[in-house]
Amino acid sequence: MSASTVSGRAAAARSKGSDARPEALVVRDGAAPVSARRPYRAPTSRTWFLKTREYRAYALREASSVVVGLFVFDLAVGFVCLHRGLDAWQWWVAMQTRPVNLILTALSVVMSLVHATTWFQATPKIIRIRRGRRYVADGWVVAQHYVLLLAFAAIVYVWLGGL
Amino acid sequence: MSEECADSANCCGSCDGAGDRGSGAVLGTIRLQVQRYRPDLDTAPSVQEYDVPWGQDTSVLDALTWIKDELDPSLTFRWSCRMAICGSCGFMLNGVPKLGCEQFVRDYAPGPLLVEPLENFSVERDLVVDLEPFMSRLAAVKPFVVADDVPLAGPGNLQTPEQMLAFHDYAMCINCLLCYSACPQVGIAADFLGPAAVTAAVRYNRDSRDHGEDLRLPVLDSEAGLWACTFVGACSTACPKGVDPAAAIQQAKAAAAKAWAGEFVLPRHGAVR
Numbered sequence: 032m033s034a035s036t037v038s039g040r041a042a043a044a045r046s047k048g049s050d051a052r053p054e055a056l057v058v059r060d061g062a063a064p065v066s067a068r069r070p071y072r073a074p075t076s077r078t079w080f081l082k083t084r085e086y087r088a089y090a091l092r093e094a095s096s097v098v099v100g101l102f103v104f105d106l107a108v109g110f111v112c113l114h115r116g117l118d119a120w121q122w123w124v125a126m127q128t129r130p131v132n133l134i135l136t137a138l139s140v141v142m143s144l145v146h147a148t149t150w151f152q153a154t155p156k157i158i159r160i161r162r163g164r165r166y167v168a169d170g171w172v173v174a175q176h177y178v179l180l181l182a183f184a185a186i187v188y189v190w191l192g193g194l
Numbered sequence: 195m196s197e198e199c200a201d202s203a204n205c206c207g208s209c210d211g212a213g214d215r216g217s218g219a220v221l222g223t224i225r226l227q228v229q230r231y232r233p234d235l236d237t238a239p240s241v242q243e244y245d246v247p248w249g250q251d252t253s254v255l256d257a258l259t260w261i262k263d264e265l266d267p268s269l270t271f272r273w274s275c276r277m278a279i280c281g282s283c284g285f286m287l288n289g290v291p292k293l294g295c296e297q298f299v300r301d302y303a304p305g306p307l308l309v310e311p312l313e314n315f316s317v318e319r320d321l322v323v324d325l326e327p328f329m330s331r332l333a334a335v336k337p338f339v340v341a342d343d344v345p346l347a348g349p350g351n352l353q354t355p356e357q358m359l360a361f362h363d364y365a366m367c368i369n370c371l372l373c374y375s376a377c378p379q380v381g382i383a384a385d386f387l388g389p390a391a392v393t394a395a396v397r398y399n400r401d402s403r404d405h406g407e408d409l410r411l412p413v414l415d416s417e418a419g420l421w422a423c424t425f426v427g428a429c430s431t432a433c434p435k436g437v438d439p440a441a442a443i444q445q446a447k448a449a450a451a452k453a454w455a456g457e458f459v460l461p462r463h464g465a466v467r
Contacts, residue, residue, distance in 0.1 A: 069233035070316035070324050075381040082289075086378065089426045153425065156441035157448060164359055 092149040095142035102139035105132065151176040220247045224305040226257055228269065231317050239317065242266075243306070248299040254309065255283050255294035258321075271321035278434055281370030285321055286310040291375035291432045312375040328371060331387050334413050335395035340406025357402040364397035364442055366435040373439050376432035385418035389429035389439035392420060396442040399449070415450040423447070 076082070080090040112123035126132055154176055155169035223245050231239040244265055246257045255273055262269045274280040276295045283294035288308050299307070315323035339351070373389035374380045380388050395414055399407045414420050423443045430440040 067234045068318065070318055071231055071233070071239060072316045073239075073313070075314075075378070079378050079381070083428075085428050085431060086426065089424075089428075093424070153427070153444075156427075156430075156438065157444040159441070159445065161359070164356065 088149070091145060095146040095149075098135075098138050098142040099146055101135060102143075105135065147180070151180075219249050221249055221300070222303055223247050224257070224299055224303050224307060226261065227306050227308045228258070228261070228321070229308075229310040229317075230269070230320050231311075232268070232319060241308070246299070248303065250300060252299045253295050254285070254287060254292075254297045254299060254302075254307070257299050258294060258309070269321075270319045279368060281368035284312050284370045284372050284375065286313055286375065291372040293370060293372070293434050296434055312371055314375055314377070314381040315371070323371075325371070328369075328374065328388065328391070331391040332369070332394060335387065335391050335398075335410050336406050337391075337394040337398060338406075339398060339401060339404045340409060341403075342405040351403045353402055360402070361397045361400035364393050364400070364437060367393055367397070367433075367437045367439075368435055370434060372432040372434060373429035376428040378426055378428070379422055379424055383418065383422040386422035387413070387419050389423075389443065392423075392446055393437060393439040393442040396446050399446075411450065411453060414446055415454065420447050420450055 080086045109120075109123045112119035127136070151173050155172040158172050160167040160172070226244045226246050227241045228244060229239050230236070230242045244261045246252075246260055248257060252260075253276070255276060258269065258271055259273070262271075271283065271285070271294075273283040273295065275282070278293050278296040281293070284291060285294050286292075286309070287294070287297055288302070289310075291312060294309075309321065311317045311321045311323050315325075315327075318324050367390055369390055371390065377386075377389055379386050392414065395410045398404045399410060420443055423440075425440060425444060427440045430438045433439060
């Protein structure tokens with residue numbers, strides 16, 4: 032429908048005395064259509080990640096990597112100290128007995144477990160193994176990650192001489 | 195006969211007063227708190243309350259229709275099939291994205307039940323949201339079978355049941371957009387393709403009859419494409435058809451990373467990148 036047709040009809044409607052037609056439906060001569068559209072967009076809250084249990088679980092999974100990252104940084108500092116000599120190494124070892132480091136280490140153990148278990152739980156979404164017309168059950172995909180983790184841990188344990 | 199049933203002016207009259215709980219019996223009244231937004235009148239959305247009689251099989255969509263028919267004809271919402279296949283009647287019910295036709299009022303009794311438009315979309319009027327941003331994203335991933343130049347060997351573009359299995363689950367999407375409402379990244383990253391559009395792309399990429407993967411890859415393998423997804427997983431929880439868009443996106447990420455690495459090892463002349 033062309034604009035002129037619409038404006039013609041609108042003019043005809045006005046001439047019949049039906050001026051009650053909603054303004055939004057009237058197309059003015061030579062102008063863009065008038066619209067009553069005024070879409071409202073609700074703002075996203077800064078704390079959206081606290082809103083549902085699922086979001087909170089996601090936030091915990093993501094936050095766990097920050098703690099693990101801090102622990103890795105602490106470990107990297109230890110390697111640098113080891114490289115720099117005995118005094119630096121002893122300083123780093125002494126640092127590990129401070130309350131802040133002890134808390135970080137304990138927190139790292141917990142968060143590493145959170146991080147590993149949540150990601151292992153998510154792997155079936157990425158790894159889909161089809162056998163004929165059926166997919167391998169999610170539990171098997173998750174289980175193979177735990178088996179690999181235990182195997183890797185055992186190898187490292189043996190490699191380090193059983194501590 | 196229950197007290198509510200006896201008092202209701204909307205009694206269907208089908209019960210005999212002997213504890214009838216048939217589909218027509220009114221079992222109670224629930225207060226629906228419906229978000230209203232009339233762009234020609236309101237500066238911001240507000241909540242309007244309606245008391246709605248409900249029975250054993252009254253869906254939330256039925257309740258909204260009852261309000262429109264009996265109380266307030268100006269209440270605006272989308273609906274069509276009433277059987278969870280058209281994907282039109284998505285609402286936030288007590289803050290959770292659901293299909294109105296699929297949810298029974300009895301599960302929300304005694305109420306109140308808060309009905310809002312889908313989150314992460316612009317509200318046009320009352321419970322109606324602007325679908326245009328989604329439509330443009332869906333079109334961008336070419337959600338159809340892209341043919342190649344080779345003519346078919348015989349009549350029909352045939353496919354074995356095993357080949358269909360590769361994409362079958364992802365083909366169940368009804369574009370109801372509950373996943374877009376559930377996904378916080380859709381709200382934060384404004385240009386994000388979103389769960390349903392990516393799922394549609396994966397669905398056609400896996401179709402043995404399709405040859406459009408190279409056309410879709412630049413759209414998917416971009417900041418606003420796959421990589422805006424942070425794997426919250428809420429899209430899959432919200433999906434009323436069990437499609438699992440989160441899985442589709444993560445698998446597409448793996449495929450995109452593989453294609454990216456493949457370009458280093460075996461670059462292709464004429465590849466669309």
